[in-house]
Amino acid sequence: NITNVKDKRLELVEISKVLIEILQDAGFTVVKILENGPSHIAAILGIDDYVAQIIFSETKKTISNLTSDL
Numbered sequence: 001n002i003t004n005v006k007d008k009r010l011e012l013v014e015i016s017k018v019l020i021e022i023l024q025d026a027g028f029t030v031v032k033i034l035e036n037g038p039s040h041i042a043a044i045l046g047i048d049d050y051v052a053q054i055i056f057s058e059t060k061k062t063i064s065n066l067t068s069d070l
Contacts, residue, residue, distance in 0.1 A: 010030060015054065015055055019055065023045075
């Protein structure tokens with residue numbers, strides 16, 4: 001039984017908590033989201049490309065805000 005280590009930074013992304021849980025359960029991290037892009041997210045989760053684009057954009061925005069605050 002593989003336990004996914006949850007990326008706590010995902011909880012800072014401004015999307016619904018349900019989406020964050022789904023992403024975490026599927027093993028997504030901030031890095032995986034940004035490296036793989038929206039089409040990969042949509043394919044893995046079986047969701048609409050539009051929703052995957054929102055996830056990607058919000059993740060990118062959150063991480064750039066975090067790194068600019070350092």
